[in-house]
Amino acid sequence: MIDPRTLVPSLQDLRTEVFDELSRYRGLPLLIWTGDDGVEHTYVERRFVPGPEALSAAGVVAVNDQDRLDNIAAVQFGEATLWWRIADANRALQPDELTRRLGRRLLITFAEGTPAPRR
Structure with a gap:
């Protein structure tokens, strides 16, 4: 959803792939964690390694x-x-x-x- 205060789409709305086709992280979503200080930190969802x-x-x-x-x-x-x-x-x-x-x-x-x- 676009934030009407900034008119900037969120990372999830962009749905762009940030990792190249050979990356082990390709296809994993980016998540946002907000610290106690209010600063947002973007990270990659945990990757589970296949057996x-x-x-x-x-x-x-x-x-x-x-x-x-x-x-x-x-x-x-x-x-x-x-x-x-x-x-x-x-x-x-x-x-x-x-x-x-x-x-x-x-x-x-x-x-x-x-x-x-x-x-």
Whole structure:
């Protein structure tokens, strides 16, 4: 609803997507919290990470020397900024830990909601 005092639409009324199509936050609403001092703070609604069982497996990758998640994502998905999908699929709270041990096998999955191709 447009605030008649300011004639400025609220963030919710704008319904513009503030995150790009590759962001893990895309589609989450922006919320507003008003502090005791009356100042409004905009934040993103909490994102619930899907469990690996909700994702279709695409394959497994073994960690090599000097691997980083962004480099693995670039090879596997063609886009380095999708590193977070590897972290989600492997239940990583500290994503950097996924590449610390050589030979560790990382699950690579399709995007949430994308079924595995039929064989």
